[in-house]
Amino acid sequence: MDLTLLEGLAKGNLTPGTYDYYAGGADDELTLADNVAAWQRMRLRPRVLRDVSDVDTATTVLGTPVSMPVLVAPTAYHKLAHPEGEIATARAAAGADTLMIASTLATTSLEDIAASIAAPRWFQLYVHRDQGMTESLIERAVGAGYEAIVLTVDLAVLGHRPRDERNAFSIEGHEMANLQTGTPDSEGSGLAAYADSAIDPGLTFEHIEWISSLSGLPVLVKGIVRGDDASAAVDAGAAGIMVSNHGGRQLDTCLATADALEEVAAAVAGRAEVYVDGGVRRGTDVVKALALGARAVLVGRPILWGLAVDGASGVADVLEFFRAATVRAMALCGASSVDEVDRSLVA
Amino acid sequence: MDLTLLEGLAKGNLTPGTYDYYAGGADDELTLADNVAAWQRMRLRPRVLRDVSDVDTATTVLGTPVSMPVLVAPTAYHKLAHPEGEIATARAAAGADTLMIASTLATTSLEDIAASIAAPRWFQLYVHRDQGMTESLIERAVGAGYEAIVLTVDLAVLGHRPRDERNAFSIEGHEMANLQTGTPDSEGSGLAAYADSAIDPGLTFEHIEWISSLSGLPVLVKGIVRGDDASAAVDAGAAGIMVSNHGGRQLDTCLATADALEEVAAAVAGRAEVYVDGGVRRGTDVVKALALGARAVLVGRPILWGLAVDGASGVADVLEFFRAATVRAMALCGASSVDEVDRSLVA
Amino acid sequence: MDLTLLEGLAKGNLTPGTYDYYAGGADDELTLADNVAAWQRMRLRPRVLRDVSDVDTATTVLGTPVSMPVLVAPTAYHKLAHPEGEIATARAAAGADTLMIASTLATTSLEDIAASIAAPRWFQLYVHRDQGMTESLIERAVGAGYEAIVLTVDLAVLGHRPRDERNAFSIEGHEMANLQTGTPDSEGSGLAAYADSAIDPGLTFEHIEWISSLSGLPVLVKGIVRGDDASAAVDAGAAGIMVSNHGGRQLDTCLATADALEEVAAAVAGRAEVYVDGGVRRGTDVVKALALGARAVLVGRPILWGLAVDGASGVADVLEFFRAATVRAMALCGASSVDEVDRSLVA
């Protein structure tokens, strides 16, 4: 398994517009690149001469056991990658004993995703201008057995994505299955038209408590890169903070998530769980994330490449790649369990 | 709108010599590149969960309301880019409710520019060896309703611009309409010959007060990159400081303006307004400039590319690009107004 | 002698799989590159006006005199490079009055290597899951007159080496002569299969004392990049610490050895000897290593290139290259002996 090769194979299976939508980022794609580079820049200080005969990657996320600190990030429109779409992804995640976060912008309804697996699942929420639609999404997620709400907060407006604009990207022939809305018509990016018209730019810290009360579920806030915001979100009721810049797709030149993680973890100070996504491509990245305070990482694009190449089986291969790579990186760092990954491992 | 693409289109509409004159810089063009790179290097630390339903980019510059903190920098010879020249630029700026700074080296007289718009306007002044000519320019600017004098101070001598030297750049067929002088004859750069013979290398801080008294207008000093110089200019009567290195066209390896801005703003300490130009290409650059203490940015080359591609309409497109990009960057940084852009947004 | 040219010549003499095995590293090969780059980044502050008429590179390693602070690193499978294999390397090292560290994974038995030279020799040990095999290796090394055990500790599991995986690298046609095991059959890397099944991931600090007692020989611990680990290894009985990341072949993004050396030397504080390998390609690298606290450097890949190009004679050329380059670098730094190389030489 070579993720670069996998991406190349996936590209061959996707329309150019879909590939660009998945692969691209905002403006000059500087944060897109920096997310990967920031992990690569960090140097490990491995420990040796620890008994690593039995490396255990298991951990829990908000109390839910997972086989490894690698979750499936919420990403949109899986049917563009493979006819089985989100159900393939969900089954692969469940098969790997880890957790998928289903996207509001799925091409499969949250109920159908839920019905396809017995495993725990979380739901990623965009708050809409139409409060009724937001309430409906939350209630449906509760009804379908989702165990947490991942509230995305870094999409007050849609980032400027030159590739999508150039391609006039749309999901033509597919639907946003959770939303009962048609595909927006637009000369530029269809997603941009949808986001501008539907997603609520008025989202504030108060919404955390509102969603929590309405759902009775823990709320994780995804899209934070500052300690003060993270602390305020926890004060406002967040059970988890996901350090994210939306994969470099929203605000270009935003701090790389790897570079933001430690400040956030320090500010949260154990009052909530901290997660990180963006540019995680290696087992060593996973170890670095844990060392800097993350409970787990979320992986996005590589999952889509696996899905595009071979459906559920391809996603399973990607998850197995991350599992094996995390085991290896932990062993070579002298850590038998995630608890033994400490700050000193990163220079 | 993609500025890189726009520049390519503009290049096709310009003579090679004119393109190089607009695009080029001094010596090895290191500052030219660094002006852009310095903004790109800076990382944003966006705030989330602020209500950005209504992002307002409006501000004032020396009390004059403008729709956004993006002004049109003074640049020379607009008729080389488009037959309608400075009048096209002025009308587009006025149409965008922002402010154009007319150049001493315009190919349209300051009176004709003024007559073409009802909007506020500022005049950029080169002090000439011929004091009478300088006085005349100032008096004409007052007479034509310009509301401030932007005194350029970083052109005591002309920078060494290899492209212009190689091209023997001249404005043949056009005239410096404010100056009633012919095009200088020269084997090398015609501008170099003009600057050496006509522009006063004896300019000092005393000139600020002199211009201010003579004109009765506020004087902004353009071309400062040091805190001590900025402070001295304010002590000498400057109403505004424009952090600029002349777009990397004068002293190569000069500090990038993005890197100089904070020191200048700290030294000025609110006693005058601070502006910055050089390498501003994105809405995120505008936000960074405000965060580091600028009241507004000035945009130069992109305006010329728009002008070359489509006259007033092209300039309007560029200004609209900056407006939309600034709104988006502010929204994604959690700022509803320019006052909410603070220092903490830049890492 | 130009090492880059030599590597090119060697590549022509090797199968692609063998070349890649020697030349490659783990994952993205970032540490592989950084090992070289870290020495290159360091700037020398040479002393002048010292009498360097007689530069003496001689030193001792654990009391054994060597002609220069450059040893032959343990590397595997020399018969893949040249039919005379490890015996050619050993004879060249002996001829240069320096010391070869024979690898557990040699294609020549440790006894045959020992029988081929009268010179001092050290044995590199992998501790196996099969304790009897480990004991046997140690006893055989003692019996064959090896004077120290170099215990490799950074191979709890084998690093992920994409080149070997892609090439399904194996030593087909050759044997691991010390191990009386056949070539492992595997679809991927044969070495990976061997390492996973045979090498003990349960190695701990206690093994140092065990090996020391069993052998009666000094034990050098190879594969440490942290001061705390180095100090603990010395506390556990190590006579020497070898700062190494296995040539960038194990844990990618591990600290470059040049960057780790000073911390290790400070932690050891003279209680044991400190060595370093990884990326040493120039005499100036040798001087930098000594300046930062190393007693000597180990050279790996360049030896293999010499061996592949011209057997013992090729190895001798490489060692002579390093000797001459070290003399030159010392002379140009004002150091007549290794004792005169001090910390201040590195900026």
Added chain:
Amino acid sequence: MDLTLLEGLAKGNLTPGTYDYYAGGADDELTLADNVAAWQRMRLRPRVLRDVSDVDTATTVLGTPVSMPVLVAPTAYHKLAHPEGEIATARAAAGADTLMIASTLATTSLEDIAASIAAPRWFQLYVHRDQGMTESLIERAVGAGYEAIVLTVDLAVLGHRPRDERNAFSIEGHEMANLQTGTPDSEGSGLAAYADSAIDPGLTFEHIEWISSLSGLPVLVKGIVRGDDASAAVDAGAAGIMVSNHGGRQLDTCLATADALEEVAAAVAGRAEVYVDGGVRRGTDVVKALALGARAVLVGRPILWGLAVDGASGVADVLEFFRAATVRAMALCGASSVDEVDRSLVA
């Protein structure tokens, strides 16, 4: 005048071996590149609003007036560049009212150089193993009216220059006119053979006083990059320190001279004059050197390019280029005289 273009033209006029000899450096040529890059990395903080109507570049070097702080560095073998050799260079330097430092390795005798100009001149000395030859050189320099001895101290042994080794560089057909020795025969670099056999690796601080006494002339020590060495050289009688790494030709990865200058100037603390060479290509480099404590810079390779292209006239063009560029850089930094160039100009 464009130095890069000039180098290209010169290359066309030179044998490949001579071009490489002039252009090349030691080992990987990292210091060769860094010498240029270090000046380029430094950012200027220009002052504005100073009256620079009359920029005067004049200064003195050890009391000798020169028209600008730019001297001609000692370089070898000028007849390889042009039939008129050192005499062309000397006349151009004299014509520019600056000072040439004649090399021990000139292809014109020091007497013939002296006889060709009325201007002040300094002599660069290599101390030879043959003390009589050294004494003879010194006495001849005194007799020929040289006013200072520039003692090169960074060539205890010759640096490893791969280009010369590959080219088997020799000065075949020319002679080292000061030395009455033939061209050394060698399979590798002829210069390396000469240096190893003839130049004294036993040079120490004591030689400074010896040369000073023998000659009655001030001695400048060329080839220092450390404050402590500079201070010791001054204590030993040096009248000047030349911060130099021999143009990156001796010890690769040596500190760039631009990066070493400030430490040296601080250590010398006004007790002697400080000079710098290495990578000076722009007027801004000259200003940076003065700002960091240099009395003047030495220019080497560009002089040779001018010589190769057009003899004395070509050298004159290069010197005029530096004069004009220094005037321009000073004017744009707000400095009317070299005394007004202060530390604050460099960031």
